[in-house]
Amino acid sequence: MKALILKEYMRLCCEDAPMPEFGPADVLVAVKACGICGSDVHGMDGSTGRRRPPIIMGHEAAGVIAEAGSAVNGWKRGDRVTFDSTIFCGVCEFCRRGQVNLCSQRRVLGVSCEEYRQHGAFAEYVAVPNHILYRLPDAQSFEHAALVEPFAIASHALHRSPVALNDTAVVVGCGMIGLAIIQVARLAGFGRIIAVDVAADKLALAARLGATDIINSKAAPLDEILRLTRGTGADRVFEAVGIAATVDLAIRCARKGGAVTLVGNVAPKIEFPLQTVVTRELELQGSCASAGEYAACLEMMARGDIEPVPLLSAVAPLTEGAAWFDRLYRKEPGLLKVILKP
Numbered sequence: 001m002k003a004l005i006l007k008e009y010m011r012l013c014c015e016d017a018p019m020p021e022f023g024p025a026d027v028l029v030a031v032k033a034c035g036i037c038g039s040d041v042h043g044m045d046g047s048t049g050r051r052r053p054p055i056i057m058g059h060e061a062a063g064v065i066a067e068a069g070s071a072v073n074g075w076k077r078g079d080r081v082t083f084d085s086t087i088f089c090g091v092c093e094f095c096r097r098g099q100v101n102l103c104s105q106r107r108v109l110g111v112s113c114e115e116y117r118q119h120g121a122f123a124e125y126v127a128v129p130n131h132i133l134y135r136l137p138d139a140q141s142f143e144h145a146a147l148v149e150p151f152a153i154a155s156h157a158l159h160r161s162p163v164a165l166n167d168t169a170v171v172v173g174c175g176m177i178g179l180a181i182i183q184v185a186r187l188a189g190f191g192r193i194i195a196v197d198v199a200a201d202k203l204a205l206a207a208r209l210g211a212t213d214i215i216n217s218k219a220a221p222l223d224e225i226l227r228l229t230r231g232t233g234a235d236r237v238f239e240a241v242g243i244a245a246t247v248d249l250a251i252r253c254a255r256k257g258g259a260v261t262l263v264g265n266v267a268p269k270i271e272f273p274l275q276t277v278v279t280r281e282l283e284l285q286g287s288c289a290s291a292g293e294y295a296a297c298l299e300m301m302a303r304g305d306i307e308p309v310p311l312l313s314a315v316a317p318l319t320e321g322a323a324w325f326d327r328l329y330r331k332e333p334g335l336l337k338v339i340l341k342p
């Protein structure tokens with residue numbers, strides 16, 4: 001089969017690869033669309049250590065079942081599917097608590113790190129266990145279905161602490177995840193959604209997707225958030241960048257007793273306003289991947305409640321994958337999600 005392989009850091013080649021092996025509980029999916037994730041772009045240069053070559057990356061995908069293992073029930077050849085980016089075991093202590101994103105045996109498709117190598121979906125075929133599959137609604141295109149993962153991550157972040165009707169949210173960072181959070185936050189009943197970013201085009205998109213207020217972070221964003229909230233600060237803050245300056249802003253713009261949900265994690269370590277968190281009694285929480293939010297997101301997408309289209313910048317053949325990775329790596333302005341089709 002044809003696959004886009006990271007041969008060494010910064011070198012992607014589209015070439016022949018062996019067909020994936022699949023076990024009795026797995027299905028072989030003929031990939032029809034696979035999105036390039038920010039984590040793939042960050043992994044390509046070796047900086048995260050989570051895409052050790054050689055690896056076929058890609059975990060945001062959709063396709064058609066080409067073959068089902070002998071022990072698979074309920075799925076057959078020809079079924080249109082998408083799947084969770086995380087392979088969880090289903091039996092460990094965390095899986096049994098429903099926290100499948102924290103599974104002790106967790107593997108992410110298209111990731112190779114110290115513990116494992118799991119080839120992903122930038123290929124004609126990928127093998128996945130049947131328990132992570134989701135059926136696509138008939139009208140759902142593969143390209144849009146490949147965009148469900150960021151919405152699942154956004155929904156999980158939203159679920160990390162309760163929302164009261166008419167609460168104010170601040171979303172720091174309007175990349176893919178930030179824009180997905182804005183869309184699900186609008187559905188969750190926030191009265192005001194304040195979006196913060198450095199890029200004017202992303203802020204314009206944030207406004208179109210449900211942000212009630214947009215603030216350019218170059219222009220005293222904390223003062224502006226406090227002004228909009230009459231000096232109180234926001235009930236819920238979502239941080240979707242993951243560097244010191246944005247985490248600092250996220251913490252300082254929360255109201256006393258408010259909650260800050262940290263989703264971005266570009267920097268492994270940052271300086272942190274400890275006294276603000278303690279004296280204002282903030283609730284601070286991490287949010288990692290998703291745990292069961294896929295099905296709801298597929299339904300919301302099919303109904304048109306969440307919109308993948310504004311986040312989709314380009315659909316290109318897999319053979320052009322290396323060039324698109326390069327454009328994303330160089331942070332070409334205005335580029336959000338790029339989908340590759342084998």
Ligand SMILES: [Zn+2]
Nearest residue numbers: 037039060149
């Ligand atoms: Zn991703």
Ligand SMILES: [Zn+2]
Nearest residue numbers: 089092095103
């Ligand atoms: Zn588990």
